[in-house]
């Protein structure tokens with residue numbers, strides 16, 4: 001990361017990070033270079049008070065070593081399965097075997113065999129936003145931690161880092177981040193994106209728009 005950006009992160013008391021589709025070329029697997037970039041970012045954040053939110057469903061935040069109590073994946077991730085009929089109480093953790101199975105099958109027909117619901121006997125499926133009856137209970141606890149953390153950013157020196165987020169789910173990262181940066185007088189907002197890097201009119205004074213692929217942005221340096 002270039003020093004001018006790193007300085008802004010280091011200068012902040014709190015860092016809010018959004019990780020988007022540039023880190024999710026694959027829905028159920030993580031690209032090595034994406035994990036490496038986020039590992040690097042995680043190292044830079046050592047000792048910082050941060051929270052990371054992602055729209056990715058491939059478990060990338062966990063695989064990159066971010067703290068479990070500082071991440072939220074509202075679109076679901078590769079950890080939990082649910083009943084296809086979304087029975088209450090059907091959520092179950094995926095076993096390592098099942099995760100391997102999903103990652104393998106995703107390359108071919110994408111049909112997963114994850115057993116049946118203990119409540120109603122219907123087939124189980126992945127607990128994510130691409131499931132027709134998405135059970136949002138799966139990320140609720142993490143979401144509560146996230147909103148509580150966000151409340152604590154008011155009037156604090158906040159650096160908002162939006163990395164490679166597209167417009168597929170704008171109400172999860174893009175719009176809320178703009179709002180947080182707009183209302184916090186001490187906020188800096190850095191938007192990095194290969195295509196959708198433009199800054200809104202309201203944020204042009206405190207926002208920095210970077211026209212770059214965000215994995216490259218993290219891993220580039222001044223030397």
Ligand SMILES: [Zn+2]
Pocket residue numbers: 083084085086087090117118119120121122
């Ligand atoms: Zn069921």
